[in-house]
Amino acid sequence: MDAAAAIAHARRHSRYLARQLDARPTLEEALTTTLQAHISAALLLEWFAQTPFEAGDEAGLKSALRRLRIRTMAHLIVRDLAGLADLDEITEGMTLLAEQTVRVAVDQARAGLVERFGEPRGETDNAVQPFICIGMGKLGGRELNVSSDVDFIFVYPEAGETDGETPTGPGKRIDNFDFFTRLGRKVIELLADVTGDGFVFRVDMRLRPNGDSGPLACSFDMLENYFFTQGREWERYAWIKARALTGGVNDELESLRKPFVFRKYLDFGAINAMRDLHAQIRREVARRDMADNIKLGPGGIREIEFIAQVFQLIRGGRESALQIRPTQKVLDRLALRGVLGEEAVEQLQDAYVFLRRLEHRLQYVEDAQTHKLPATDEDQALIASAMGFDGYAALLVELDRHRTHVSRHFDAVFGAQDAETSTPRAVWQDIEQCEAGAGECRSALAGMGFSDADELAHRLSAFKGGSRYRQLPDPSRTRVDALVPKLLEACRDTPQPTATALRGLDLLEAISRRAAYLALLAEFPQALGMVARLIGASSWAATYLVRHPILLDELLDTRLLTAEPDWPAFEAGLRVQLEELGDDTERQMDMMRDAHHAQVFRLLARDLGGDLSVERLSDHLSALADAMLRITLDMCWRKLPRRHCDTPRFAVIAYGKLGGKELGYASDLDVIFLFDDTHEAAQETYARLAQRMLTWLSSHTSAGILFETDTRLRPNGESGLLVSSVEAFRDYQQKSAWVWEHQALTRARYCAGDAGVGAQFEIIRREVLTQPRDVDTLRSEVLAMRQKMMDSYGNKSPLFDLKQDAGGLIDLEFAVQYMVLAHSGAHPELTGNLGNIALLRIAASAGLLPALDAVAAGNAYRRLRHLQHGLRLNDAPKARVPADEVQTERAAIRAVWSHLFGDAANSAAPAGL
Numbered sequence: 034m035d036a037a038a039a040i041a042h043a044r045r046h047s048r049y050l051a052r053q054l055d056a057r058p059t060l061e062e063a064l065t066t067t068l069q070a071h072i073s074a075a076l077l078l079e080w081f082a083q084t085p086f087e088a089g090d091e092a093g094l095k096s097a098l099r100r101l102r103i104r105t106m107a108h109l110i111v112r113d114l115a116g117l118a119d120l121d122e123i124t125e126g127m128t129l130l131a132e133q134t135v136r137v138a139v140d141q142a143r144a145g146l147v148e149r150f151g152e153p154r155g156e157t158d159n160a161v162q163p164f165i166c167i168g169m170g171k172l173g174g175r176e177l178n179v180s181s182d183v184d185f186i187f188v189y190p191e192a193g194e195t196d197g198e199t200p201t202g203p204g205k206r207i208d209n210f211d212f213f214t215r216l217g218r219k220v221i222e223l224l225a226d227v228t229g230d231g232f233v234f235r236v237d238m239r240l241r242p243n244g245d246s247g248p249l250a251c252s253f254d255m256l257e258n259y260f261f262t263q264g265r266e267w268e269r270y271a272w273i274k275a276r277a278l279t280g281g282v283n284d285e286l287e288s289l290r291k292p293f294v295f296r297k298y299l300d301f302g303a304i305n306a307m308r309d310l311h312a313q314i315r316r317e318v319a320r321r322d323m324a325d326n327i328k329l330g331p332g333g334i335r336e337i338e339f340i341a342q343v344f345q346l347i348r349g350g351r352e353s354a355l356q357i358r359p360t361q362k363v364l365d366r367l368a369l370r371g372v373l374g375e376e377a378v379e380q381l382q383d384a385y386v387f388l389r390r391l392e393h394r395l396q397y398v399e400d401a402q403t404h405k406l407p408a409t410d411e412d413q414a415l416i417a418s419a420m421g422f423d424g425y426a427a428l429l430v431e432l433d434r435h436r437t438h439v440s441r442h443f444d445a446v447f448g449a450q451d452a453e454t455s456t457p458r459a460v461w462q463d464i465e466q467c468e469a470g471a472g473e474c475r476s477a478l479a480g481m482g483f484s485d486a487d488e489l490a491h492r493l494s495a496f497k498g499g500s501r502y503r504q505l506p507d508p509s510r511t512r513v514d515a516l517v518p519k520l521l522e523a524c525r526d527t528p529q530p531t532a533t534a535l536r537g538l539d540l541l542e543a544i545s546r547r548a549a550y551l552a553l554l555a556e557f558p559q560a561l562g563m564v565a566r567l568i569g570a571s572s573w574a575a576t577y578l579v580r581h582p583i584l585l586d587e588l589l590d591t592r593l594l595t596a597e598p599d600w601p602a603f604e605a606g607l608r609v610q611l612e613e614l615g616d617d618t619e620r621q622m623d624m625m626r627d628a629h630h631a632q633v634f635r636l637l638a639r640d641l642g643g644d645l646s647v648e649r650l651s652d653h654l655s656a657l658a659d660a661m662l663r664i665t666l667d668m669c670w671r672k673l674p675r676r677h678c679d680t681p682r683f684a685v686i687a688y689g690k691l692g693g694k695e696l697g698y699a700s701d702l703d704v705i706f707l708f709d710d711t712h713e714a715a716q717e718t719y720a721r722l723a724q725r726m727l728t729w730l731s732s733h734t735s736a737g738i739l740f741e742t743d744t745r746l747r748p749n750g751e752s753g754l755l756v757s758s759v760e761a762f763r764d765y766q767q768k769s770a771w772v773w774e775h776q777a778l779t780r781a782r783y784c785a786g787d788a789g790v791g792a793q794f795e796i797i798r799r800e801v802l803t804q805p806r807d808v809d810t811l812r813s814e815v816l817a818m819r820q821k822m823m824d825s826y827g828n829k830s831p832l833f834d835l836k837q838d839a840g841g842l843i844d845l846e847f848a849v850q851y852m853v854l855a856h857s858g859a860h861p862e863l864t865g866n867l868g869n870i871a872l873l874r875i876a877a878s879a880g881l882l883p884a885l886d887a888v889a890a891g892n893a894y895r896r897l898r899h900l901q902h903g904l905r906l907n908d909a910p911k912a913r914v915p916a917d918e919v920q921t922e923r924a925a926i927r928a929v930w931s932h933l934f935g936d937a938a939n940s941a942a943p944a945g946l
Contacts, residue, residue, distance in 0.1 A: 036065040039115035046419040049400035050110050053103055064107055068117070072105060072126035077133045080104050094141055095223060098134050099230035105130045109179060110397050113390075114419060120386050123393060127177040132278055134224060134233050135166055135183075139279045142219035146212060151198040153209040155191035162189050162209055164216050164250075165280030169240050173274035174358040178389070180396035180403075183224070183234040186241045186275070187217040187250040190282060213250035235402070240271050253289060260293040269294050273342050273349075274358045295349035295356055327388050327395075328404035332436025334388045336443040337381050340364075343446065344372055353613060361385060371596075377442050384435035391432070394419040456481060457518035464493045481521065485531045493517070496538055505545055512551040516541060516561070519554075523562050527569030536568040536575035543579045550582050560588035563638075570641040571906040573698065577634070581737055583627060584634045594638035598653055603632065604660040611668065621668060622729065625661065626736035632657050633698060641906075647898045648868070654696040659687075661730075661739060662704075662785040669725040676718060682710040683719050683756075684786035685726075686794055688746045693780035693868060695898075697905065702730070702740045705747040706756040709790045719756045746777055759790060763797045767804075772814040775801060776850040782866045802864045803857045812934060815851045819843070832913035833923070835901045840923030840930075842901070845869060845894045848929050852876050869894055873929070882932060890929040893922035 034042065040061055044051045054061055070076060084100045086093025109126050112118040118126075143164060153162040169184035171177045189209060197206040224233040241247050242259040251259070272294050277283050328334045341363040349355045354366055361382060368378040394416055395403050407413045413425040422428040460474050474493070478486035496502060496517075505513065520541060524534040544550040554561045564585070568575035578584055587594065607628050614620045636653050639645050645653070662685050670681050689703035690696045706723040708715060730739045747753050748765035757765070766778070778798055783791025822843065828834040836842045849869045857863045860879045863872060870891040877887035897919065901912040916923075 034115050036068045039068065039111050039117070040064055043111040043114040043397075046114055046394070046415055047110050047397040049397065050107055053107055057103070060104070060107060063104065064111055067108065068111060070108075071118075071122060072108065072129055074129055074133060077101065077105065077129060081133070081137070089145070091223075092228075094137075095226065095228055096230055098137065098223065098233045099228060101134065102130060102233050103230065106179060106400070113393060114397070120389050123179065124171070124176045124389070127179055127181070128172060128175045131168070131172055131177055131183055131234060135168075135220070135278050138220045138223040139164055139166060139216070142216050142223060145219070146216055148199055148201075150195040150204055150207050150212060153189070153195050153212045154193045155209075156193045157191060159193075162191055162193065162213075163280035163282060164189055164213055165282065165286060166220065166278045167286075168276050168278045169271060170274055172278075173276040174360065176359060178396065179393050180400055181234075182237045182402065184237045184240050185217075185221075186238070187213060187220075188253065188256055188286070189213045189250060189280075190253050190285065192252050192254070209252070210248070210250065214248065217249045240268075253285065257289050260289065264293055269346060270342055273345055276358065291356065294346070296346075325406040326404045327391055327406065327432070330436075332384075332439040332443070333404075334385065334392065336439050337364075337385050337388075340373075340381065340443055340446055341367065348372070373442075377445075380435075380438040381442060384439050387431070387435050391416070391420060457521035460521065461493065461497070461514065461517045464490065464497055478521075481530075482525045483531045483534065489531050489534055492535055492538055496542055499542075501542060501545060506548075509545060509548055509551060512548070512555050513541065513545055516551065516554055519558070519561055520565070523565035524569065527565055529569055532572075533565055533569035536572060537565060540564070540568065540575060540579050540582070544582045544585075547582065550585055553585050557588070560585060563588045563594075567638060567641055571637070572908045573906045574637055574641065576908070577630075577637070577698075581627075581630045581634075583736075584630055587631055587634050587638075594635050595642075595644065596635075598632065598635070598657075600653075600656045600660055603628075603657075604664065607660075608664060608667075611664070616672075618672065619734065622732065622734050623736040625664065626734060626739055629657065629661055629739055630737065637698065646895075647902045648870075648895070650902075651690075651695045651697070654698070654700075655691055655694040658691055658696055658702060658740065659784045662702075662726075665726050665729050665739075666722075666785050669722055669729055673718070673722055673725065675714075677712045677714045678710070680787075681708070681719065681722060682715075682787050682790060683708045683722060684788075684790035684794065685784055686781055686791075687784040688777050688781045689743075691784065692777075692782050693866065695868070697902070699905070701743045703743045703746055704784075705744060707759055707762055707790055707794055708756055709759045709787070709793060716754075716756070716758075720754070723756050746774070759793045759797070762794070763800075766797060766801045770801075772811065772854070773818050775854055776815070776818075776847070778802065779850045779853045779864075780866055799857075799861070799864045802853055803861055805858055806854060808855050811851065811855055815847060815854075816934060819847050828913070830911075830913060831916070832911075833916040833919055835897045835904075835912040835914065835919070840919075840927045842894065842897050844930050845890060845926045848890075848926075848933050849873065849876075851933055852881060856881055882929060886925070886928050886932060889925035893925040896922050 040054075044054060067076070081097060081101045084097035086097050105126065109118065109123050113123050154160065155162050165188045167173070167186040167188060169186060171181055172183050177183070192209055194208045195204075195206050195212055197204045221236045221238070225236045226232065238249065239245055241249070242251055242256060242263070248255075272290055275290055277286055280286075324330050326333060338360050341360045344367055345355050345363060352370070354370075355363065357363060357366070364373070364378050364381055364385075367373040368375050373381075392404055395405070395407070397419070398407075398412065398415065407416055417423070417425040417428040420428055422431070456477055460477050464474050475486040475490045478489050483489050502510065502513065517538075520537045521534060524530050524537055527533040554564070564578070568578065607625070610624060610628075611621050614624065633654070636645065636650060636657075640650050666681075666683070666685065670676070684707050686692075686705045686707060687703065688705065690700045691702050691704070706719065706726075708719045710719070712718075727742050727744070731742050732738070744755065745751055747755065748757050748762060748769070766774070770778075778801055781794075781798060783794050823837065823839070826834075826837045828838055834841060846869060849872050853863045853872065856876075856879070860875075860881070862875055862879070865872075865875075867875070873882065873887040873891045873894075876882045877884040882890075900914060900919070904912045904914075
């Protein structure tokens with residue numbers, strides 16, 4: 034379509050454009066000349082310069098500003114309707130027009146006031162005070178529509194007064210408040226007055242502090258005080274997109290805005306506030322019969338904006354990437370973080386573009402600020418044609434499709450929840466504050482399927498009668514009253530309803546003073562259901578949630594709880610977040626703990642869901658610990674005040690469960706520290722580094738703890754140096770280490786720090802493991818150590834101890850360690866830190882074990898670890914089971930034991946084996 038055809042097409046669909054073309058004969062020629070150009074700040078300046086005016090000529094200024102708007106509107110209308118511009122170009126073009134005209138208006142209005150009163154000065158350092166015009170709403174988000182109001186807030190940094198220094202001599206002094214109030218009024222006049230050329234923008238000032246009753250301009254102190262004492266939830270929403278258009282003191286303004294809008298904690302209470310705001314809008318829509326309003330009506334533009342912005346309010350304080358303004362970019366980032374599903378975001382994006390394009394075509398007709406679908410046949414046909422549809426009915430079908438998608442996604446986030454079932458609600462309402470009068474409640478609980486109704490009734494009574502509940506603020510108590518019945522409903526469907534409910538009440542009581550967590554569970558029933566399933570499956574999981582309730586946030590998106598971890602990406606992302614905190618050690622430590630707890634919780638959810646074997650879980654937990662050690666080392670090194678080199682030649686060596694990649698949820702980290710550095714300060718420097726790392730890992734902060742650590746496996750144990758040089762470690766292992774220390778070395782590995790030091794450790798490890806040994810002496814020492822352990826941890830109960838008893842886990846581990854030490858000289862492949870099951874297979878391939886025995890023992894080891902893991906998940910004090918449940922496994926492990934140690938080992942075998 035050539036320029037003439039494009040203009041003719043636009044004229045047919047915009048009566049406003051037709052009037053402008055008829056009234057201004059040169060406009061069509063101007064459009065033809067520049068139609069292929071995108072609107073830019075430079076182009077707007079060029080067009081503005083084509084309508085010159087004299088300094089002080091207010092009428093000329095108003096005319097130039099309005100003619101600029103007409104030229105810009107005409108350009109955008111033609112390009113849009115001809116298919117030459119997308120939505121982003123139209124909204125950006127209108128935003129640039131607003132920015133340019135506001136700056137001109139401010140500059141001209143300020144110049145006139147300075148000529149009379151001089152420059153406004155601050156009280157602190159007598160500096161000239163800028164006038165800051167804050168663009169709110171779509172202007173702040175660079176999403177301005179073609180007939181939009183502009184929402185402004187006027188602020189200035191400091192109180193003070195003008196200096197009275199005018200071009201013509203001393204002038205009258207006025208205070209800054211008066212100066213900037215006059216300036217604000219003049220800016221509004223320059224933009225909003227209707228003249229023969231129309232207006233530039235309608236100006237709305239109702240979003241300023243205290244609305245229409247508040248001052249037109251306020252200082253930073255006034256603004257901060259208002260935020261702190263009177264700022265309401267809907268104002269937080271309004272300030273999300275706020276952006277300074279003039280003044281140039283953005284950092285100071287942002288330091289006021291961001292803490293008000295984005296809370297440090299996960300702010301789920303924002304959902305209820307946003308729902309209330311939306312309900313008010315819906316009531317107004319219904320009252321005014323505005324169901325056909327594509328902005329405010331059901332499934333309209335406002336609902337898409339609310340979906341995006343509520344998650345900004347909830348998460349923005351913790352996720353700085355969400356502290357952005359444009360709606361579509363926010364939606365993209367929510368999808369990237371898994372907060373909203375990709376399909377949901379795609380549908381919301383499509384609907385947003387469709388609705389905004391339709392909005393513009395409605396406004397093109399008369400340049401009217403309307404969002405209402407047309408009522409006449411003529412206008413309906415006009416809009417359908419402008420949108421590219423054959424008829425209005427076809428347009429409505431597509432519109433209804435988009436609005437249905439938006440409403441569904443909006444209700445998923447904001448929809449009010451169903452009322453609680455009457456029985457659990459009645460139980461909670463009627464429960465007595467003493468056990469004696471709760472008979473009916475017990476009967477009701479039993480009828481709901483709670484087997485130990487007495488215990489649960491007593492716990493409910495204690496909760497409701499306790500001081501913690503009675504001292505809650507009214508809003509929190511109301512939420513608790515709503516949540517307890519829902520919790521009982523969720524728990525009744527778990528395998529152990531009573532145990533689950535008791536754990537759930539512990540959790541609810543622990544978070545009862547934290548409104549954000551109560552709001553989360555109240556607003557997201559799927560989260561409450563997931564909580565019930567998790568705590569029902571594991572008392573350890575329940576305790577973990579009580580200690581770290583921030584993990585409740587992880588329940589909002591079940592995909593996070595099923596996705597396979599990407600540990601390199603996790604580590605890289607965490608490092609970036611830590612960098613953003615600068616030198617704030619406390620927040621960095623908390624961030625690492627929160628991130629670690631979140632990852633553990635995701636693994637726990639997969640584990641309890643049956644998606645992870647014990648071996649795979651241990652691999653993940655060990656990889657996570659390795660990442661935390663690497664980050665901790667780097668953070669501590671950077672913060673070390675005295676360093677003799679830029680990069681530490683220092684490494685962390687893992688032993689025990691971490692070394693063997695068999696880490697459990699609550700495992701300590703057995704580590705030692707090595708260095709290879711001849712500098713005279715090396716020993717002292719690396720000792721301080723190691724101590725800082727241990728403190729960083731094991732300190733209790735508000736976010737909890739990362740890991741308990743154990744360094745007793747270092748050379749000479751607790752009496753030895755905290756860090757050792759590589760040579761000192763080699764010398765100790767070859768000359769002084771006990772056999773049990775060589776056993777420990779079989780499952781040790783480099784896990785963090787200098788890779789060169791790690792490689793040297795591995796060389797030493799292989800040297801030690803493959804050195805010649807007297808097998809008889811080795812066998813005697815290993816058996817003596819095993820017997821010593823059995824004497825120390827003897828099991829007097831009739832149950833079988835999965836770890837300590839003969840035929841248990843330690844027997845298999847000792848057997849493998851003995852094989853490695855006895856036969857690695859001839860079979861160096863045994864030195865690989867591959868895990869006990871893999872080493873059994875290698876031993877069988879080398880002819881050291883019968884193949885069937887090796888397979889049976891490996892399967893037995895896997896089964897015993899699985900049983901041990903299940904018991905630990907439910908806080909069993911000892912990992913013990915009835916002996917007949919593991920008869921086959923015990924026999925398989927004892928077969929390997931007997932094959933390696935012969936008759937000398939049989940005395941330790943239990944009867945029947």
